[in-house]
Amino acid sequence: MSTSDQALQPAARAAGWLRSLRGPAAFAYLLLAPAVLTLAVVVLYPVMTAVDISFRRVEIYSPSTARGPLTLANYVRLFEAPAFWQATRVSIAYVIISISFALLIGFGTALLLNHRFRGRTLARTLAVLPWAVPPVVAVNVWWWILDPSYGLLNWILLQLGVIAQPVNWITQTGPALASVSLVTIWKGYPFFTVMLLAGLQAIPQDLYDAVAVDGAGRVGTFRHITLPALRGVLSLATLLSVLWVFREFTIIWVLTGGGPIRATETLAIMTYREAFANFRMGFAAAIGMVTLVISIVASIFFIRQAGKEFY
Amino acid sequence: MRRTALRMVILVLLVAGVVTPRIGAGPRETLLRFPSWQQDEPGVSGWWKDQIATFERTHPGVRIEFTKIPLAEHTDKLIAQFAANQPPQIVHVPAQTFFPFADRGWLEPLDRLLDETEVKKTYHPLQAKECVWKGTTYCVLMLNYGYAWVYNEKLLKAAGKSVPRTVEEYIDTLKAMTDAKNGQYGMGIVTLPGFNMVAHIAVFVYGAGGRWTDDKGNPAVTTPQVIQGFKWWKEAVLGATPIGQESGRLRQLVMEGKVASYNDGPWMQGFALRANPDVKPHLRAAPIPFKFTMGGPSNIVAIPKAIPEEEKRLVWEFIKSGTMKDAQVRYSVAVGAPAPRQDITIPSEARKDLPFFDVYVDAAKRAVSWVPFGLETRSNEFIRIVAEHAQRMIVRNEPVERVVQDLQKELETLKRQ
Numbered sequence: 001m002s003t004s005d006q007a008l009q010p011a012a013r014a015a016g017w018l019r020s021l022r023g024p025a026a027f028a029y030l031l032l033a034p035a036v037l038t039l040a041v042v043v044l045y046p047v048m049t050a051v052d053i054s055f056r057r058v059e060i061y062s063p064s065t066a067r068g069p070l071t072l073a074n075y076v077r078l079f080e081a082p083a084f085w086q087a088t089r090v091s092i093a094y095v096i097i098s099i100s101f102a103l104l105i106g107f108g109t110a111l112l113l114n115h116r117f118r119g120r121t122l123a124r125t126l127a128v129l130p131w132a133v134p135p136v137v138a139v140n141v142w143w144w145i146l147d148p149s150y151g152l153l154n155w156i157l158l159q160l161g162v163i164a165q166p167v168n169w170i171t172q173t174g175p176a177l178a179s180v181s182l183v184t185i186w187k188g189y190p191f192f193t194v195m196l197l198a199g200l201q202a203i204p205q206d207l208y209d210a211v212a213v214d215g216a217g218r219v220g221t222f223r224h225i226t227l228p229a230l231r232g233v234l235s236l237a238t239l240l241s242v243l244w245v246f247r248e249f250t251i252i253w254v255l256t257g258g259g260p261i262r263a264t265e266t267l268a269i270m271t272y273r274e275a276f277a278n279f280r281m282g283f284a285a286a287i288g289m290v291t292l293v294i295s296i297v298a299s300i301f302f303i304r305q306a307g308k309e310f311y
Numbered sequence: 312m313r314r315t316a317l318r319m320v321i322l323v324l325l326v327a328g329v330v331t332p333r334i335g336a337g338p339r340e341t342l343l344r345f346p347s348w349q350q351d352e353p354g355v356s357g358w359w360k361d362q363i364a365t366f367e368r369t370h371p372g373v374r375i376e377f378t379k380i381p382l383a384e385h386t387d388k389l390i391a392q393f394a395a396n397q398p399p400q401i402v403h404v405p406a407q408t409f410f411p412f413a414d415r416g417w418l419e420p421l422d423r424l425l426d427e428t429e430v431k432k433t434y435h436p437l438q439a440k441e442c443v444w445k446g447t448t449y450c451v452l453m454l455n456y457g458y459a460w461v462y463n464e465k466l467l468k469a470a471g472k473s474v475p476r477t478v479e480e481y482i483d484t485l486k487a488m489t490d491a492k493n494g495q496y497g498m499g500i501v502t503l504p505g506f507n508m509v510a511h512i513a514v515f516v517y518g519a520g521g522r523w524t525d526d527k528g529n530p531a532v533t534t535p536q537v538i539q540g541f542k543w544w545k546e547a548v549l550g551a552t553p554i555g556q557e558s559g560r561l562r563q564l565v566m567e568g569k570v571a572s573y574n575d576g577p578w579m580q581g582f583a584l585r586a587n588p589d590v591k592p593h594l595r596a597a598p599i600p601f602k603f604t605m606g607g608p609s610n611i612v613a614i615p616k617a618i619p620e621e622e623k624r625l626v627w628e629f630i631k632s633g634t635m636k637d638a639q640v641r642y643s644v645a646v647g648a649p650a651p652r653q654d655i656t657i658p659s660e661a662r663k664d665l666p667f668f669d670v671y672v673d674a675a676k677r678a679v680s681w682v683p684f685g686l687e688t689r690s691n692e693f694i695r696i697v698a699e700h701a702q703r704m705i706v707r708n709e710p711v712e713r714v715v716q717d718l719q720k721e722l723e724t725l726k727r728q
Contacts, residue, residue: 060394060415149553150494150569158492166491171502171555172706259504260706261699276387278692279394 047292054285061281074286083262083270084287091246091266094177097246098184099238106186106192106237113193114200124197131190141256142183144254146170170256173263180252180264184245192237199233232306239302243295253311267291341373343626344399346389349505349610350379353581358645362638366629373625375401383505383557385707386411386691388395393417398621400617401629405506406441406452406608407694410687413444419614420447421457422628430634435651441608450611451630452651453642454577457606458514458599459667461565461579462572465593470497470571474597478518478543480726481600485551488571497551499561499570500544500707504698507558510605512701513681514574515547516540518601523693523722528685530722541711545704554705574599576609577671596667598674606678649675689725696721 053061055070078084109127113120130138145152146169154166169175207225216224228233247268252258258265258273265273267287275284337662345363349355363375382386386408392398393412404412412418425431425448430438435455442450460481467473470488477482488497501507516523524530525570531537542636548554553561553570564570567585573579583594612633614626632638639652644661648671662668686693700718703709 060390062394062396079565087539129663148555149491149496168554168706257504273695276391277695279390 005294031081050285050288053282054289056282058280058282058285060279061158071163074283077283078286078290083265086262087265087267087270087287090177090264091268094181094184094248094264094266094281095242095245097177097181098188099241101181101185101242102188103192103238105189107196109189109193110196111201127193128190130186131194133187135187136248136254138187139183139251142186143255144180146179171260173260176256176260176263180185180255183251183255187251188241191241195233196230199230203229235302235306239299239306242298242302246295246298247291267294312570317499335374339372341622341625343373343375343401343622343629344521345375345377345401345403346380346385346399347377347403348382348385349403350377350492352578353585354645354647355578355581355642358642361641362629362633366632370625370628375629382507384465386506390691391438393615393617396617397602398617400615400618400626402615403453403574404611404613406611407506407682407687408439408614408690409450409611410444410682411690412613413449414688417616418449419616419623419628421447421451421614422448424631425451428631428634429654433652433654434634435653437608438651441680442611450613451525451634452608452611453633454646454648455607455608455651455675455678456576456648457604457620457671457672457676457678458574459579459596459670460572460574460599461583461594461596461667463565463568463590463593464595466495466571476602477600482543482546482550485547485572489551491553494553496553496564496570497572498547498557499564500548500552501556501558501561502548502552502702503557504695504702505557506694508698509694510681511574512541512544512697514599514605515544517603517605517679517681518599519543520602520673523681523683523697525684528726530686530719530726532722533719538711538715541701541704541715544701545711548705549708551701565594577646577667580647580665580667580671581645583667596670598670603679604674604677605681606674607680607682646651647671686722686726689728692725693722697726 011279043082049061052067054074057071057073113124113127117123133141148166148168148171151169153169153221154163157163158166167175169179203226207229208221209227210274211221245267248266249268249272252264252266252269253272256264258269268291271284271287271291274280274287347359347525349359359377363377367374381403386404389399389402389404390411393415398417400667402412402418421442430451434452437455438452439448442448442452462474466488467484470484472484472487475484485497489495501511513523516537517540519536519540521534521540522531523537553564556564559571561573562575562582565573566582568587579596583591586594612630614623614630618626633642634652636652636655639650639655640657642653643650643657644665647665647668657668683690683693697718700714700721703714
């Protein structure tokens, strides 16, 4: 093949691709274009900007700001900062506690609501109610319940003689993390209920009939039929919940503001504080990038789990 | 056929709004955005609304949009708006947080404009100190103040106490008025991190003679006076206050009679007037029995550099109208404290409606500014750092002496950045 033939190859490929754009393919691309363009503007541009400023010394970012040279300083500082590791630990603990309990309660509720009983429709409505309440409203109600001085919970516990002194649910380090987790569980379990209930109703009755013939008990049926059949739904619901809880902001910010003494400061709260209170946006972008990487790793893990077929 | 097509085109243009704005459109309205935490604050909000109404009446086609941003998030939101090159036209911030704006070159220099007024001649000396950054004036002082102790006399007497004259008596009185099991507390002290928490700490620290920074602007929080102030604060918090409350809630609890007293600036008078009928007659004010009274500049107004010249002119006219003698008299009556303009007299009939006025006049005279000079351009971080360390003293009950060592180190790091 001559050199001129080789040079013509890419041009020929491009021409071929352009030809393929005629007809139905062109129409399809045309229909996709607005969505792709919108995605590029609202997702790609902010992400690329965040990546860019995470490698620069930027205090307050605006598109017109003159950018300094590229540097790893933000990442070096981040990995050396005890506050970052503290926020990472808090984030992990918060996700594990919240998701575990929300999953257990959601699963239990779904199993219960899958049975026929009187008032099931009302029970289903009540079970998903927390999900429908706007987060700020929910948190303010919980704040009133958990208020150390005038809260409902302390009042009940004092009346019952369970505690001798009011407990500082929000202003002591240990109870504060438990409190934000409690509100997150309350807000989050209905999602598991809805997803798992849908999953339970999709399991063919034939499978249950078959294992019944084989003499399987309730535990065996649950272990060998229900759980494996729900794996996909379970993984997907867990993945989405992990991502939501991992970047949860409203509940923590309104309830504790990340305190006391950073006891409830997750990576999401730390990112916000560094960007919009301390105005170190380059540093905040670096925290955001680490959070993004963790989220991607978690997503890959759960997507693989969800992909395993049962039927 | 062609006529129908033409009609269709005109209809589409009308619907799309391409033609409609041209029909019957009047002169364009100029909108001046004015976000402030004082938008619904009793007393002072009425003064602002009067000023706005007068300004709009005398400036047809100009509208001032007076909106509320809570104090806790006010400065952060404004800085974000400046960063996005979308600042509000009227900049109103606590004096403590003015310096980051001036330091970043976001504010319009006002010296030339102020020379046309009587501000430099007649205003409190704090105007020349707190509104000047690197030799240039960038703001107009709205209020200088001192804190006083607003208390419920009925609850004080019920505890068998009288108005305290010494610090020891003061803390003892606060504890005596506390019955935590029944939800009754001697004093409201803000313990949720933020501007007001540090302001309440400053009452004790500055009261003891401490200062956040020394004369050279270096952090100085390990002095015996600062340590003493923190110890008094810690004792009062642990012995007499409902933990985890912010200022709005605490003022409400004072008005409901569940909290017996509150350290606050003159604006507390506006809240006191709204107290429950069974509480209102018993509210009194007295000086806080410390060696020094915390206070200083309260809030300022300024003009952003980034807005069009015509808008700057309008904003300046609005600010200037507030510096006039009659406006300053009304301001003094509205806030229940001396206005920054020194050549005015408050009518005696107005003073009758301001029962705490004399206490606050005296407090303002004696007040010491708690601006952390030397760290003033990092006020947000300063407040967060101090609040976080102070929390260690009350949440983990860590000794004050140990915590202030860590606080000093962290403030020194902040100073170096």
